[in-house]
Amino acid sequence: EFGMAYVEKFRQGRPVQYLVFLRGTRSAKRMWLPNGFTLKREDIIPYPEEPKSLSIEAALHRGAGCRFVTIALGGLPDCLGMGRVATPFSDAPDQLWRDAFLITTTYASVYLVLPEKSEGLLWELEQLIQCGLIAKCVFVMVPTAVDASASRAWDACMKTFAQNRMTTTAYRENGAFLSFEKGGKIRESRGFEGLFAGELAAMLE
Numbered sequence: 356e357f358g359m360a361y362v363e364k365f366r367q368g369r370p371v372q373y374l375v376f377l378r379g380t381r382s383a384k385r386m387w388l389p390n391g392f393t394l395k396r397e398d399i400i401p402y403p404e405e406p407k408s409l410s411i412e413a414a415l416h417r418g419a420g421c422r423f424v425t426i427a428l429g430g431l432p433d434c435l436g437m438g439r440v441a442t443p444f445s446d447a448p449d450q451l452w453r454d455a456f457l458i459t460t461t462y463a464s465v466y467l468v469l470p471e472k473s474e475g476l477l478w479e480l481e482q483l484i485q486c487g488l489i490a491k492c493v494f495v496m497v498p499t500a501v502d503a504s505a506s507r508a509w510d511a512c513m514k515t516f517a518q519n520r521m522t523t524t525a526y527r528e529n530g531a532f533l534s535f536e537k538g539g540k541i542r543e544s545r546g547f548e549g550l551f552a553g554e555l556a557a558m559l560e
């Protein structure tokens with residue numbers, strides 16, 4: 356609630372923008388970063404007490420700045436991370452999740468994609484390609500130092516690019532934030548280390 360209030364204050368009457376965070380359901384809790392944020396940035400949500408480390412979801416949430424209402428589909432909540440859109444229990448939970456995702460294509464301003472070699476995430480990526488929405492995505496290439504399996508996760512997403520006859524991008528050990536044109540050509544690339552200094556927020560503008 357505090358975070359939402361801060362976003363509303365920062366928005367100052369501008370139209371609401373929605374950031375949809377796509378990741379495998381286990382990604383956020385197994386990746387942690389030292390907290391490199393400082394309160395010199397006016398566009399980040401201040402915490403009553405600064406933690407020494409942040410889950411990658413919390414770090415990305417904060418690094419995106421205060422201009423977005425942030426949403427993730429399902430998964431365990433992260434108290435410093437994105438808001439959750441939950442799907443009710445039913446006999447067909449997969450279809451409810453798919454329907455919830457497809458609805459996001461009608462309102463999302465931007466997608467923040469944390470690659471993972473999971474069937475669900477790769478299905479979501481395929482839908483974004485088929486709907487012509489890749490240009491609305493910023494991909495998080497996680498450094499090897501943060502996640503030893505990051506290269507395999509990235510390669511899985513690039514395999515989906517290749518299957519759709521799109522240009523692919525090789526994994527970089529130090530990580531990056533990347534956006535792509537419709538055909539997969541890199542439109543913009545910024546170093547992962549710039550997360551705390553506002554590089555991700557600048558890409559999302």
